[in-house]
Amino acid sequence: MGDDSNPIMMLIWILPIILFVFYGQRIQLFISSSEVKKSIDRLEKFRNETKIEFIDYIKQIPSTISDPTKKLDSFFEYFTIMPVDLDPNGIIPKINHLVRSRDDFTRTHVKSLFSEISDFEVTKIHNLLEIVTTLQLFHKATRHLYLTAKKQQNFPLILPLQMMIPFIMEEAEALKDAMSALKKGQPIGDGIGPMVVGGMMIDSQKQKISFQTVWSKSEFNGRKLLLVKAEGPNATVGRLGDGIEKIIMQDKPDLIIMVDASLKLEGEDSASVAKGFGAAMGGIGTDRFQIEDVATKNCIPILAIVIKQSIHEALTLMTKEIADQASSVRTEIYDMIQENTQENQTVMIVGVGNTLGVSQ
Amino acid sequence: MKDSEKKFTTCYTVLECKSCKKSITRKFHENDIVFQRIGDCDDCKGVLIIGKIFGITIGP
Numbered sequence: 571m572g573d574d575s576n577p578i579m580m581l582i583w584i585l586p587i588i589l590f591v592f593y594g595q596r597i598q599l600f601i602s603s604s605e606v607k608k609s610i611d612r613l614e615k616f617r618n619e620t621k622i623e624f625i626d627y628i629k630q631i632p633s634t635i636s637d638p639t640k641k642l643d644s645f646f647e648y649f650t651i652m653p654v655d656l657d658p659n660g661i662i663p664k665i666n667h668l669v670r671s672r673d674d675f676t677r678t679h680v681k682s683l684f685s686e687i688s689d690f691e692v693t694k695i696h697n698l699l700e701i702v703t704t705l706q707l708f709h710k711a712t713r714h715l716y717l718t719a720k721k722q723q724n725f726p727l728i729l730p731l732q733m734m735i736p737f738i739m740e741e742a743e744a745l746k747d748a749m750s751a752l753k754k755g756q757p758i759g760d761g762i763g764p765m766v767v768g769g770m771m772i773d774s775q776k777q778k779i780s781f782q783t784v785w786s787k788s789e790f791n792g793r794k795l796l797l798v799k800a801e802g803p804n805a806t807v808g809r810l811g812d813g814i815e816k817i818i819m820q821d822k823p824d825l826i827i828m829v830d831a832s833l834k835l836e837g838e839d840s841a842s843v844a845k846g847f848g849a850a851m852g853g854i855g856t857d858r859f860q861i862e863d864v865a866t867k868n869c870i871p872i873l874a875i876v877i878k879q880s881i882h883e884a885l886t887l888m889t890k891e892i893a894d895q896a897s898s899v900r901t902e903i904y905d906m907i908q909e910n911t912q913e914n915q916t917v918m919i920v921g922v923g924n925t926l927g928v929s930q
Numbered sequence: 931m932k933d934s935e936k937k938f939t940t941c942y943t944v945l946e947c948k949s950c951k952k953s954i955t956r957k958f959h960e961n962d963i964v965f966q967r968i969g970d971c972d973d974c975k976g977v978l979i980i981g982k983i984f985g986i987t988i989g990p
Contacts, residue, residue, distance in 0.1 A: 754941070754958075756983055757982075765982070769965065772965055772979070802964075803963040886939075887941060888982075889984060893944075894984075928963070930965060
């Protein structure tokens with residue numbers, strides 16, 4: 571008797587088929603969810619570690635008024651409700667107002683934890699708080715999707731989470747590693763834009779143009795240069811939109827050059843430099859909108875130079891490769907000015923990014 | 931332990947003389963800030979500033 575007519579062998583073949591037909595999705599859910607669970611546990615670990623690190627950092631500052639743990643715990647739970655976008659007309663000023671109110675509120679409350687504290691320290695604490703809050707949000711959102719999928723035995727719900735989790739973990743790991751540089755006030759990869767422009771500002775007279783934003787005037791080959799960046803060495807990106815708008819109104823530049831860090835695509839080299847057109851600026855988009863708007867109204871072309879890096883490099887201590895690019899980017903800027911403007915014209919150069927540990 | 935947890939990063943500060951362009955690399959000191967004036971150059975008495983601060987990561 572051959573194997574194919576053996577009823578036991580037939581059963582061995584048929585049983586798994588029946589099992590997979592009826593329970594395949596559950597088996598897949600079990601496998602996928604166990605992988606997702608491991609990542610959620612790591613996210614929880616990151617959140618707890620950064621929270622402890624942050625509270626310890628606050629406590630070691632001599633001017634801390636009392637035990638800040640309870641107050642900080644309530645900060646971590648703050649959320650932001652974005653404006654209604656059913657009618658998107660006029661939404662940018664609403665987002666701008668919301669984000670600025672949140673920043674002002676956080677700054678005031680951070681200051682209230684200490685009898686006296688420098689602006690530099692306040693900006694550092696503000697950034698550290700953002701890291702803990704973001705990690706808390708990542709953990710909560712992923713856990714919600716995971717638990718809902720498990721509760722409802724809903725396999726398709728776990729699929730988008732499984733796809734997104736590597737990206738979330740990459741950002742979470744970068745945020746966790748950013749704590750160290752922030753606490754020590756060391757420049758981060760995102761600070762390359764302010765570092766390039768700050769180097770051009772060294773010997774010139776600096777003035778404040780908007781909140782946490784400075785500018786100065788310089789000259790190159792008969793061209794007038796207007797240099798703008800966030801006020802270093804604070805851990806801030808400044809309010810470049812406001813500053814640039816004011817400068818454009820009074821000095822009417824003929825060209826704007828923006829220098830920023832940019833996320834590299836897979837396969838691209840870290841610290842490689844690319845040139846292009848348009849406003850190079852990340853973030854929520856309100857400042858970029860303001861710059862694009864004022865540049866369009868005044869017919870000013872915008873050129874961009876970006877220094878490519880991974881999210882980890884952008885948020886953590888600046889690497890040697892990125893720092894080494896500062897001088898070559900300055901050379902590229904001067905070449906750009908030479909090629910695109912004539913003598914007696916005015917060029918605005920904007921260093922975009924977090925200027926932590928980089929003065930001017 | 932994940933690979934990233936086995937890595938450790940050392941931070942360095944590069945001091946540059948604005949006149950003779952001599953550069954000195956040393957370990958990062960607390961309160962070091964890029965473009966901060968740090969003193970005078972030993973060789974030419976020019977202005978010594980912090981030119982850059984960067985990290986070198988050792989590990990897998």
